[in-house]
Amino acid sequence: MKKVVELRCGSVDYFGIGAINRFEGIMEQYRKRGITRAGIVTGKNSYRLSGAWDVVKPVLDKTTMEYIHFDGITPNPTVDQIDEAVNLLKDIEPQLIIGIGGGSAIDASKVVAVLLKNTGKTARDIYTGRFKPFEALPTVSINLTHGTGSEVDRYAVATIPEEYDKSGAAADCMYPEYAIDDPGLMLSLPGKEVLYTSLDALNHLVEAATTKLSSPYTVMLAKEGISLIHRWLPRALNDPADLEARYWLLYASVLGGIAIDCAVVHITHPLEHTLSAFRPELEHGFGLTILLPSVIRAIYPAAGRTLSEILKPVVPNLKGTPEEAEEAASALKDWIGGLGVTQGLSDVGFSEDDLPELLKYLRKSQGESGSLSLAPLPVTDELIIRIYRESL
């Protein structure tokens, strides 16, 4: 009770079926504030395939909002892509940034909003820690996946490719002013994205409940969110058109976003970030989920009580004692396998020979060392190697 914790909820999130229709009201609010020029940040296709653009474009036209659109954000976006977006968008001097997409586009849009407010700075300045932002343009995040939680938090992840450094930046000025979470926009997600994004949310919930910054609030969020994912993910995988399943998975991912906003992440995310810095084609949620059983095995002796509570839907009979670590890790692995993730790191191109390099670049990452220090046990080099090795 003497631990002072952060209870964060920094964005106004319109959540539910049809939430995209709130976009018009949001734009009218901005018009009243004298905002008439917007920069739009997306990937190549999902902003259209999801149906979001069918609502957004007519509203922009109707409210006579001038805009420029950068559609070059890829999964695992780089600092160069962000700088490229800034260079394109600055032509109209945007007063507002609208990000439409999953975590990659939304994260990039937040950093673009910072850089357009702080001219002369680059994305590398932020991700190397040379520049700490305090101001940004207002952002609106239209979320298209039920995994990221980025639409309600102050984080943005990007990769410095030459350093193999994929890490998160965080600043209070990076909260989206408005977020839109509409499960109806997620029905076109491919099946593997349904799985991987949901498992990203699961990892947010597990980590935020067990960092040194965790609180009764993040544990509560994790209990609820994991229970929802356990119940609704099989239904969404079985029937991609099941809107009720998407609603609850999206709700779980928002809980995950709020949870990491309060209590950050610890081991699984930094270790995964280094994997996908080396192999940008690796899906974030997929990489996390490969690592998760081994991370649970490692942290269970230090965080067994919380893990036994939050993992109850998956492993019902845990009491939280250290000797249950193997049982918890194995049961989780079986559940994940049943959902469709049966691969190890060796199936996605990593081998024992890669482990020293992964460790070296993970240790070099300033951003990720902060997260590792929040783990419920000391994260030694040996532990990192062990987790990667067990996950091969």
Ligand SMILES: [Fe+2]
């Ligand atoms: Fe994540």
